[in-house]
Amino acid sequence: MNLSLQAVSDWGDANLVKFNASKTQACLFSAKRSPFHLTPNFQGVSVPITNHLELLGITLTPTLNFGSFIESKAQVASKKLGILAKVRQYFxxxxxxxxxxxxxxxxxxxxxxxxxxxAKYQLEALEAIERRAKRLINDNDLVGKKLQSLGHRRRVASLSVFYRIHFGECAAELHDLLDSDELKKLALSDSNT
Structure with a gap:
């Protein structure tokens, strides 16, 4: 791991990119329950291994369970919807x-x-907010015409990412990881279900 971190540091030096080693985070993604005893070091700074990773507004855990992240998003959305409910008479x-x-x-x-x-029970908090919003807007025709379901929007977002990876509209390293024939089989099996 330290060799990989050194390679990243060397790449940064060669390409005039400065990394802030004190902001570097580490999290081990594994299904194993026994602890790993690693001490990664980046540019002379010891990088602590944590049980979650904050990256561009997303919280990643070692098990890649997004339950707490979804719950926090539902809380923020609920507060915003509450403010909207207080001023609805003006709109x-x-x-x-x-x-x-x-x-x-x-x-x-x-x-x-x-x-x-x-899991569906994790997504239910968001669906409940959606139902509250529909009641707040109070126009079923308008909502039916202009508001697609959250599940539909998630599937479209996932398919958009799949499309970009499949056709190489992403980092070459990511595209090269995937075998085109395997993707076609996966796409066919998903469309048959």
């Missing part, structure tokens, strides 16, 4: 829908392609 249903999509729904959809496969 038309169309304006409420736009505000909901911009302020609340965007929070609930952030990086949804990563946690789309989470």
């Amino acid at each position: 038309s249903p169309g304006q409420l829908l736009n505000l909901y999509q911009a302020q609340v729904r965007s929070c609930m959809e952030y990086c949804s392609h990563l946690w789309d496969g989470s």
